Amino acid sequence: MSHRRRPTPTPTPTPTPPPTPIGFTDTFNTGALSSNWIVSTWAAPFGGKFSSANISLSQGMLGIRLTQSKNPDGTWGNSVGGELQCKQLFGYGTYEWECRASSTSQTPYGVGAPVSGSITGCFNYINDSQTEIDFEVEGLAARSNLIQFTNWSTQAAQQSSVMPLTPTPEAGFRVYKFVWAPGQINFYVDGVLLKTHTKNVPTTPAYAMINHWGTNNQDWGGAATQGDRWMWVKRFSFVNR
Numbered sequence: 001m002s003h004r005r006r007p008t009p010t011p012t013p014t015p016t017p018p019p020t021p022i023g024f025t026d027t028f029n030t031g032a033l034s035s036n037w038i039v040s041t042w043a044a045p046f047g048g049k050f051s052s053a054n055i056s057l058s059q060g061m062l063g064i065r066l067t068q069s070k071n072p073d074g075t076w077g078n079s080v081g082g083e084l085q086c087k088q089l090f091g092y093g094t095y096e097w098e099c100r101a102s103s104t105s106q107t108p109y110g111v112g113a114p115v116s117g118s119i120t121g122c123f124n125y126i127n128d129s130q131t132e133i134d135f136e137v138e139g140l141a142a143r144s145n146l147i148q149f150t151n152w153s154t155q156a157a158q159q160s161s162v163m164p165l166t167p168t169p170e171a172g173f174r175v176y177k178f179v180w181a182p183g184q185i186n187f188y189v190d191g192v193l194l195k196t197h198t199k200n201v202p203t204t205p206a207y208a209m210i211n212h213w214g215t216n217n218q219d220w221g222g223a224a225t226q227g228d229r230w231m232w233v234k235r236f237s238f239v240n241r
Contacts, residue, residue: 024088025237028062033084040083044213045119046221048079054212055082059108062233064212066102066118068224076224079117079214086236090124091205093240094179097122099233100172101137101144102212108232109171114144115229116222117215122176124206129155131202133185135176139215139229140222149178149187149195151202159199165189173234208238 026034033039033055040050056063064082071077101120105112118139125132129152136148150160165174177188182203187195212231215221 022093023237023239024086024090025235027235028057028233029060031057033057036087038085038087040085040211044079044081044083044211046079046213046215046217048081048214050083050211050213051080052082054080055084059232061108062210063108064210064231064233065228066212066214066231067228068117068214069226076216079216079224081118081211081213083209083211083213085125086208088207089126089205090208090238091240092180092182093238094177095124095133095208096175096177096235096237097135097210097233098173098175098235099210099231101174102139102229102231103172104227104229105171105232106228106230108234112172112230114139114141115225115227116140117224118229119211119213119215119221120231121209121211121213123211124208126204126206129153129158131204131206133178133180133202133206135178135187138221139225143222147176147189147194149185149197151185151197151200153200153202157200159197159201161187161195161197163189163194173232208236210236 039052054065066081069078102118103112120137123134132152134150148162152158179186185197216224
């Protein structure tokens, strides 16, 4: 009597659990800046500077002031803004900033207008633009209803787009979101996909950043304007998916 050998059963592979989501959210509503952020005190673009004195959390959210003033001889010599840099490096995932771009309103929901000579920035950055993915809004009134999306993988390799924006329903607050994945970045404003970039997409994790800085350039931000203006930020969030 022969005995047939039973085949060895193929082991059932153990399912691999999905990676645990890594997330970070700051609503800037405690009255003090959390330890997750660095306040910039170095030079800003176009010869200006960043100051910790221009960072405020006294009105239930983050306020970043920009002020421009003239030298005694009438030339523009002072442009002082503010900037935050997250201490943690983030890679691929979803980044969101809920904010009101630069205006003359000294309060989050007050009446205010954009002023020439300013840039509102929500972005990530590292190593001279080895990674940089930007939302930027100019203060110049003629271009304040436009949003610029730019990504960089080096200072010489980038893709940039400019899109018009519709009026905002709530005192100028918008949600700026990009989803960064290998080879692709999707840019959203208020939940609407406006642009997809697939050229020069960076790969290196970078720092999330928020800034408000001054210009004196008709081609970018507009001529400098005497006085103060404010950027207001309700929330920043990141999740790695």
